[in-house]
Amino acid sequence: MATEAAPMDEKAKRMRDLLSSFYAPDPSISTSGSSINASFDNINSTSFDADQYMDLMIKKSNLEVLLQRHVQMAAEIKNLDTDLQMLVYENYNKFISATDTIKRMKSNIFGMEGNMDQLLQKIMSVQSKSDGVNTSLFEKREHIEKLHRTRNLLRKVQFIYDLPARLQKCIKSEAYGDAVRFYTGAMPILKVYGDTSFQDCRRASEEAIEIIIKNLQTKLFSDSESIQARAEAAVLLKQLDVPVDSLKAKLLEKLEQSLDGLQIKPEEASTLVEDDDSSNDTESNDQHPAKIHEDAVRGFSEAIRAYREIFPDSEERLFKLARALTAMHFEYMELYIKKRVSAADFLGIFRIVWEDVVLMDEVLPEAALSDLSAEAAQVTLKQFVARMFSHLQQDISDTLLKFDINQKEAVEGELLKVVLEASQKAVLQGTTNIFQDFRQLLDEKTGIFIKMKDLISGWIQKGSQDFFRSLEAQFLVLSGKTSSSNDIEGKSSDKIHAGLILVLAQLSVFIEQKVIPRVTEEIAASFSGGNSQAFENGPAFIPGELCRVFHAASEKLLQHYIDTRTQKVSVLLRKRFKTPNWVKHKEPREVHMYVDMFLHELEEVGKEVKQVLPQGTFRKHKRTDSNGSNTTTSSRSNTLHNDKMARSNSQRARSQLFETHLAKLFKQKVEIFTKVEFTQESVVTTTVKLCLKSLQEYVRLQTFNRSGFQQIQLDIQFLKAPLKEAVEDEAAIDFLLDEVIVAASERCLDVIPLEPPILDKLIQAKLAKSKEHNNNTVSS
Amino acid sequence: MSITNTKTSICFSSSSSLPESVRLAQVTMQGGSSGIGYGLKYQSRCISDVKADTDYTSFLTGTLSLKEENEVHLLRLSSGGSELICEGLFSHPNEIWDLASCPFDQRIFSTVFSTGESFGAAIWQIPELYGQLNSPQLERVASLDAHVGKINCVLWWPSGRCDKLISIDEQNIFLWSLDCSKKSAEVLSKDSAGMLHSLSGGAWDPHDVNAVAATGESSVQFWDLRTMKKVNSIEHAHVRGVDYNPKREHILVTAEDESGIHVWDLRKAKVPVQELPGHTHWTWAVRCNPEYDGLILSAGTDSVVNLWYASATSSDDKTSESPVESTRQRVNPLLNSYTDYEDSVYGLAWSSREPWVFASLSYDGRVIIESVKPFLPRI
Numbered sequence A: 001m002a003t004e005a006a007p008m009d010e011k012a013k014r015m016r017d018l019l020s021s022f023y024a025p026d027p028s029i030s031t032s033g034s035s036i037n038a039s040f041d042n043i044n045s046t047s048f049d050a051d052q053y054m055d056l057m058i059k060k061s062n063l064e065v066l067l068q069r070h071v072q073m074a075a076e077i078k079n080l081d082t083d084l085q086m087l088v089y090e091n092y093n094k095f096i097s098a099t100d101t102i103k104r105m106k107s108n109i110f111g112m113e114g115n116m117d118q119l120l121q122k123i124m125s126v127q128s129k130s131d132g133v134n135t136s137l138f139e140k141r142e143h144i145e146k147l148h149r150t151r152n153l154l155r156k157v158q159f160i161y162d163l164p165a166r167l168q169k170c171i172k173s174e175a176y177g178d179a180v181r182f183y184t185g186a187m188p189i190l191k192v193y194g195d196t197s198f199q200d201c202r203r204a205s206e207e208a209i210e211i212i213i214k215n216l217q218t219k220l221f222s223d224s225e226s227i228q229a230r231a232e233a234a235v236l237l238k239q240l241d242v243p244v245d246s247l248k249a250k251l252l253e254k255l256e257q258s259l260d261g262l263q264i265k266p267e268e269a270s271t272l273v274e275d276d277d278s279s280n281d282t283e284s285n286d287q288h289p290a291k292i293h294e295d296a297v298r299g300f301s302e303a304i305r306a307y308r309e310i311f312p313d314s315e316e317r318l319f320k321l322a323r324a325l326t327a328m329h330f331e332y333m334e335l336y337i338k339k340r341v342s343a344a345d346f347l348g349i350f351r352i353v354w355e356d357v358v359l360m361d362e363v364l365p366e367a368a369l370s371d372l373s374a375e376a377a378q379v380t381l382k383q384f385v386a387r388m389f390s391h392l393q394q395d396i397s398d399t400l401l402k403f404d405i406n407q408k409e410a411v412e413g414e415l416l417k418v419v420l421e422a423s424q425k426a427v428l429q430g431t432t433n434i435f436q437d438f439r440q441l442l443d444e445k446t447g448i449f450i451k452m453k454d455l456i457s458g459w460i461q462k463g464s465q466d467f468f469r470s471l472e473a474q475f476l477v478l479s480g481k482t483s484s485s486n487d488i489e490g491k492s493s494d495k496i497h498a499g500l501i502l503v504l505a506q507l508s509v510f511i512e513q514k515v516i517p518r519v520t521e522e523i524a525a526s527f528s529g530g531n532s533q534a535f536e537n538g539p540a541f542i543p544g545e546l547c548r549v550f551h552a553a554s555e556k557l558l559q560h561y562i563d564t565r566t567q568k569v570s571v572l573l574r575k576r577f578k579t580p581n582w583v584k585h586k587e588p589r590e591v592h593m594y595v596d597m598f599l600h601e602l603e604e605v606g607k608e609v610k611q612v613l614p615q616g617t618f619r620k621h622k623r624t625d626s627n628g629s630n631t632t633t634s635s636r637s638n639t640l641h642n643d644k645m646a647r648s649n650s651q652r653a654r655s656q657l658f659e660t661h662l663a664k665l666f667k668q669k670v671e672i673f674t675k676v677e678f679t680q681e682s683v684v685t686t687t688v689k690l691c692l693k694s695l696q697e698y699v700r701l702q703t704f705n706r707s708g709f710q711q712i713q714l715d716i717q718f719l720k721a722p723l724k725e726a727v728e729d730e731a732a733i734d735f736l737l738d739e740v741i742v743a744a745s746e747r748c749l750d751v752i753p754l755e756p757p758i759l760d761k762l763i764q765a766k767l768a769k770s771k772e773h774n775n776n777t778v779s780s
Numbered sequence B: 001m002s003i004t005n006t007k008t009s010i011c012f013s014s015s016s017s018l019p020e021s022v023r024l025a026q027v028t029m030q031g032g033s034s035g036i037g038y039g040l041k042y043q044s045r046c047i048s049d050v051k052a053d054t055d056y057t058s059f060l061t062g063t064l065s066l067k068e069e070n071e072v073h074l075l076r077l078s079s080g081g082s083e084l085i086c087e088g089l090f091s092h093p094n095e096i097w098d099l100a101s102c103p104f105d106q107r108i109f110s111t112v113f114s115t116g117e118s119f120g121a122a123i124w125q126i127p128e129l130y131g132q133l134n135s136p137q138l139e140r141v142a143s144l145d146a147h148v149g150k151i152n153c154v155l156w157w158p159s160g161r162c163d164k165l166i167s168i169d170e171q172n173i174f175l176w177s178l179d180c181s182k183k184s185a186e187v188l189s190k191d192s193a194g195m196l197h198s199l200s201g202g203a204w205d206p207h208d209v210n211a212v213a214a215t216g217e218s219s220v221q222f223w224d225l226r227t228m229k230k231v232n233s234i235e236h237a238h239v240r241g242v243d244y245n246p247k248r249e250h251i252l253v254t255a256e257d258e259s260g261i262h263v264w265d266l267r268k269a270k271v272p273v274q275e276l277p278g279h280t281h282w283t284w285a286v287r288c289n290p291e292y293d294g295l296i297l298s299a300g301t302d303s304v305v306n307l308w309y310a311s312a313t314s315s316d317d318k319t320s321e322s323p324v325e326s327t328r329q330r331v332n333p334l335l336n337s338y339t340d341y342e343d344s345v346y347g348l349a350w351s352s353r354e355p356w357v358f359a360s361l362s363y364d365g366r367v368i369i370e371s372v373k374p375f376l377p378r379i
Helices: A009-023 A027-032 A050-060 A063-108 A112-173 A176-193 A199-221 A227-239 A244-262 A266-282 A289-310 A312-338 A343-363 A369-406 A415-443 A447-451 A453-478 A486-490 A498-526 A543-578 A593-612 A619-648 A653-666 A680-700 A706-726 A730-746 A756-779 B002-016 B321-330 B373-378
Strands: B036-039 B044-049 B057-063 B070-077 B084-092 B095-101 B108-114 B119-125 B139-143 B151-156 B164-169 B172-179 B184-192 B201-204 B211-215 B219-224 B229-235 B239-244 B251-256 B261-265 B274-276 B283-288 B295-300 B304-309 B334-338 B345-350 B357-362 B366-371
Touching: A009 A063, A050 A063, A112 A176, A112 A199, A176 A199, A176 A227, A199 A227, A199 A244, A244 A312, A289 A312, A289 A343, A312 A343, A312 A369, A343 A369, A343 A415, A369 A415, A369 A453, A369 A498, A415 A453, A415 A498, A415 A593, A447 A453, A453 A498, A453 A543, A498 A543, A498 A593, A543 A593, A543 A680, A593 A680, A593 A706, A680 A706, A680 A730, A706 A730, A706 A756, B036 B084, B044 B357, B057 B084, B057 B095, B057 B357, B057 B366, B070 B095, B070 B108, B095 B151, B108 B151, B119 B151, B119 B164, B139 B184, B151 B201, B164 B201, B201 B239, B211 B239, B219 B239, B239 B283, B251 B283, B261 B295, B283 B345, B295 B345, B304 B345, B304 B373, B334 B373
Parallel strands: B044 B095, B044 B345
Antiparallel strands: B036 B366, B044 B057, B057 B070, B070 B084, B095 B108, B108 B119, B119 B139, B151 B164, B164 B172, B172 B184, B201 B211, B211 B219, B219 B229, B239 B251, B251 B261, B261 B274, B283 B295, B295 B304, B304 B334, B345 B357, B357 B366
16 A cells, blocks of 8 residues: 555545544534535535525526536545545555554563563662772771861961062062952951961061052052053052042042143243244244143043043042133133233133143033033133223323323423324224234134124124223323312322323314224124124114214313313413402503413413314415404494593593493404314414403402503503414404403493503513513523 | 394483383393393392292392492392382492392391492391382391401301301301391301412301301312311312202202312212313302202303203212213203303392292393293203
């Protein structure tokens, strides 16, 4: 059958299937009665109802199909028949071979029992013999084991005795690691028996260990050792139970001390930067300070890195150190910029500091150094900007005051002009320079600067606004117009030279017209960015407002100049009118000397004005113009005046008063108090007008006798010519001089004017005398 | 122009004819000004509010004429405020340099006068039946004749009834006790300011009956009347006028020749609290309003009266200096300029009855009454 199986594979498979289904415990298969193809599942199922199936079949199918079905079924049944036959045959075959095998087994099993008994006996004898050997060897084995233990103990003892020597050897070879390992190994024994058997040994080894500890500590502290070595030393010390905390504290202290070495001291800072520059030029590899500094900081950061590894629990402390370093840097930078520093230098220092910060930040990213330093940098930068401006202001006022100090010794000559020009230059140059410097700040590429660009622009705008405002305030203080502090108060007004006030006035005009537009341009060109905070308060730099401020200041200062000048004259006049008893005045003999002083003052004003202020461009034109409109009035007033003088001898004072009043009424009202302009003539005219008005007021306060009145008449007559020469507005001067005479006549008990010839004579005498005086001074 | 002419010529024509007992005021139309004018015959310097008159707003003024007969005019503002009526006209023996009405008796006033060579001061009483007399004589209550030099002013205590008077001459300050019923005045005490300080005027502190300020050549000096000793001084030159702020203690306003007007806090007398530009020429007189704090009137020799509002800055709010100052500078303290004058204005007085009304007097003898009502809302 086996030989048949190979060619008849298909058949064999089917056979096996059939067999298995036959033996299978599945009742469905056993009860089905006939084995059918797998395709007909419903036939194989237990609930298969043949009749129903038939009915269904007949109902559903036509004859042809049914016939086909019939043929198919017949073939299947035939197939099943042959299969069954084959199964029976095969089963039979198997039975036969099984009985054959059983027969053979039965014959082989005889004679086995005897062999087994023999084996048992032999095993028993082997066991008894081995027991004998065991007992005979037991004692020896015990002995050997004991010996072995002793030997181990001895070796340990030997180790401990050798420990000092070994440690010494280790110290010599600096193998501290081994030494510590040995020592810690021996430690338990030494602890237990140290007081008894191994006293010496212990002492010796402890001594050695002490040396080791000492060595390790020095190693730890020595800067020459590598960080690795020091870290190891620290670890060893920790193993030796040396109190590491105190060591750590000491170390950190040392680190702190090393901070001092890293300071950029203000005095060194400049060299730092300078050397940096020079080395760039020469390309030399010399160790210039900047390099040294960089190395130092690098070392410092390395140390911090190492310590961080060694003492992971002391991070906080390190953070603090790092922060202290940056804080210190910025502190020193602030100190540094207290002195005058150019923007380039400042940037140099800033760059170095920033590099340091970056280095530290790499080592200790958690310390938030960049935030801290960004903040500090903002503050510093802001201060720097503010300081630049204050330096500039200082410069300007220095320029102004430098000359003022020399004022007293120096020849009046062109000094005011020099001061004015110098200060104008200082302002213009200063602002240009400062903006150049600021541009450098903006161009700087260091990280923080880029971030703060807007802020810087804002600061600069605000700074320039504040600068001009405070400059204006300072001008006013310098001029003595406002007394800001008590120490200015201490300086009395006579210490502030009037010329300086004039210079300040003109300087304000210059700033208004030249400097502010220029600054506005600069800001618009380079610093317009920083409007981030500007939305709250409007733009920080408002040129319009500044122009207004300076315009007002210039007017105020000019007015102040005139005031100080007239004040001087006022004092003069006050003394003149206070001292004599006018009611008992003696006959006039000569023109009083206060007239000279008055003219001298005017002359001084003229000189100062000429140096500082521009000439009025329309002078000629104006003059003719005013002549054109005023000729009639002035001539009339003159004739009237002369007329009055001629007649007054014979007339009562009252009618004269009436007449002068009438004259005044019909005369065109002369504008005495006109607005001051920034021209030489305008200032002089205003001064004279104010002085004459003061003169009139002083006269009104007195009561004169005839001689007193004549004295006034004489003085005024003398003043007429030089004043008209000095002053633009002749009509007004005429009017005011007349007013003085009128006032005097009103206040006179007995009005009899001097005769014109006598008047003339006295005036001529005065003129001759003053000429002579002049000659004398020139010759001397 | 033409209006000015006619107006002033009226003044002079009336001066040529002899005094009528009542002269009507003219309402000046010049320059759109609302001022009410009144012409005195001669030049004059001083005008005073009659504080004791509670029924009418009235002023006293006197002329300054060396050679003519001088007059004292009692002026009353009509109830409508549109007319200035001369209520009384009294002849005064000499030219009047200073005049002050008694704050508690409307009929009493003081004058400082000069004969040309010498000065004198006296207390006068307006006669009771003056309405019936043509040119009634003033009754002289007392003469303050202890002075030697040039007398500058006589002061009454502005705040109430006080039987004491102060007179200041160039070197001395006198405290008088006045007894109107007995018609006598006695010197209670005096102190000399020293030869170097020639005094020019003064003011009596309305808050403290014992404090008096006097202006000198180079400083303002303060006396304590109890001890009659100088207690304090502000070193500030050429002060011409001085007035205490009646609404605020320790505040003093001064007017100077060249440097304008300064407001001082007497507790910190080193630096002025505030500075006002003053006038183009000298600032002659300065008066604080009796009712509206910070309202200051100043008169100058540039023929202008200025109305200021010195925003209430005491030392307390001076702490926040810089921002306040910048805002303060922006607000113009000058409320108005009254330019309707032909000559220097020396006389200036607020009415205490109607505190928005003031009287001003220019040297040519023109009294002008103005109301500051339009400017009150601005303060």
